[in-house]
Amino acid sequence: MNRPSNATVNVPARLGVGPMSKNAVDAALEVAYRHRRPLMLIPSRRQVEAEAQGGGYVEGWDTAAFAGYVRDRDPEGLILLCRDHGGPYQNPREKQQRYGLSEAMKSAAQSYEEDIRQGFDLLHVDTSVDLEGVATLEAAIDRAVELYARAVEFARSVGAEPQFEIGFEDQGSDTNDPAEFEAQVGTALERLRAAGLPDPTFIVAQTATKVLETENVGALTVAPFAVSSTIRELAAITRRNGIALKAHNCDYLSREQLAYLSRAGVDALNVAPEFGVVESRAFVALLRELGLNVQLERFLALAYESRSWQKWMHADTRAGDTGRAMIAGHYVFATDAFRDLKEAARVRAEQRGIDLDGRLRGAVASAIEHYALALPDHHSSSPALAASA
Structure with missing residues (x-):
């Protein structure tokens, strides 16, 4: 199953920007064109959602309105539209109305279908949430494979080829255990490949980054050397499979802390509430x-x-x-x-x-630049950063 350790990884962009408002979207466009580098816009289902699923809180945009707004202002295609935290129970009404699992899965699949219709470039399959609390790892992987397959089947039916991002658990303040992470990655990829599905572009790992209030409380901020050592192991695991490593919840990090992540092998990261x-x-x-x-x-x-x-x-x-x-x-x-x-x-x-x-x-825009300029331009298919760290 594993590929050579020097396998190249596809990194379409290094920074995911939460579209918290129209001004945030416009700022991302401004930064992308000012510095001539691609950025990902990463709306959650709360922020931007299919009209049939109730739309989102950002500008009242549904998926079509959001995609149309961005595409009309992005003639060179520097902005990638990326669904963040797609999956069951990620739309608040699925919990508020206490959807059963089958109903929540159907709602999530329909949300992905609208993303695909509107030309989204990347879909994050996040099945870590359950109606009550957090899904077990086994349940999360089962649901991820099912939704992934539905999305791929629909995409092929309309001639689309979105990329994918997967993760296995809700974000915590510490890193994954490398041995456990390797087993999780192996199980997920084996299941996807057995079903004839394409590999994901990104795998999300626990990178000791977590946001509370207006600070990052992850272990990276207090033990960067230890965290960096573990992240190198996590990056090596994804790289052996030719897949890029993604970090979430990277808000409120300093240039120095971002450099630790980048040098340790994190290929891309997300920032939103900040x-x-x-x-x-x-x-x-x-x-x-x-x-x-x-x-x-x-x-x-x-x-x-x-x-x-x-x-x-x-x-x-x-x-x-x-x-x-x-x-x-x-x-x-x-x-x-x-x-x-x-x-x-x-x-x-x-x-x-x-x-x-x-x-x-x-x-x-200044806040986005803080992150964009801290990350070397590394968006083409090339060896992962950790190979040179």
Whole structure:
């Protein structure tokens, strides 16, 4: 099953950007064209979803609207559309309405089908979630193979060839055990290959990167040398199979910490919630600059009352109401209440000669560049970075 250890890997892009808002999408396009390098946009099913599955919270976009918006602004194809965390129970209504497994699998398959219709380049098959808690590894692999096969069959029927990304478990703060990871990879690839399915482009590993509140709490931030040593072993496992290694939850990492990941063999990484927080902070700063205290209080209350900050908090959090509102700000950008207060801010900003969305977009673009420029351009098929580390 294994391929030679010097096998090349396909790395279509090194950075996955969470499309937390229209400004975040525009910022990603700006960075991609400014630096002439591909970027991945990685909407979750919460953020952008098929119309039949209820759409998403980002701009109210369904999959077709999102894909159309990006493609219309990307004449050279520098942006890859990539589904992040596809799979059963990844759409909130599947849990809210307590879908049975068969119904949740059908919903996930239909979501992938719409991604494929709209020309998505890569599909992340994440079956780690169950109706109650986390799926067992055996169940996760069974479901992943089934969904993968459905997606490939549908793609072939419409003449499409999306790439795939797989993982086996919910992200934690430590690394995988290399021996266990090798067994997981071996089992998953054996099952996929026995079914005549193409290999994935990326395998997601636990790389000691995890986000809580507005910091990375993974072990990478406290034990980088030990973590790097383990990641090299994980990268060697994926490389033996000609597959690239992907890290998730890489928000709030420094250039130095990103360099540890890159040198250890991480081929690509995802960053998402940080870009929403950056835009919220920039909006709050602008409201203060413009003296719009009423709009400021309304925004903070709207974000706080959404309760969307809850899943990001430390168990013993000391964050105040404003800090929680900053974490949840981007979840309310598409609401009518936010649009009304933003319009008031836009009018005042124009009176001062300020381009409101230009200011917000610039803040997010700077945050994206922090990651894009920390990763050497490595998007063509070539030996994995760890081979030269």
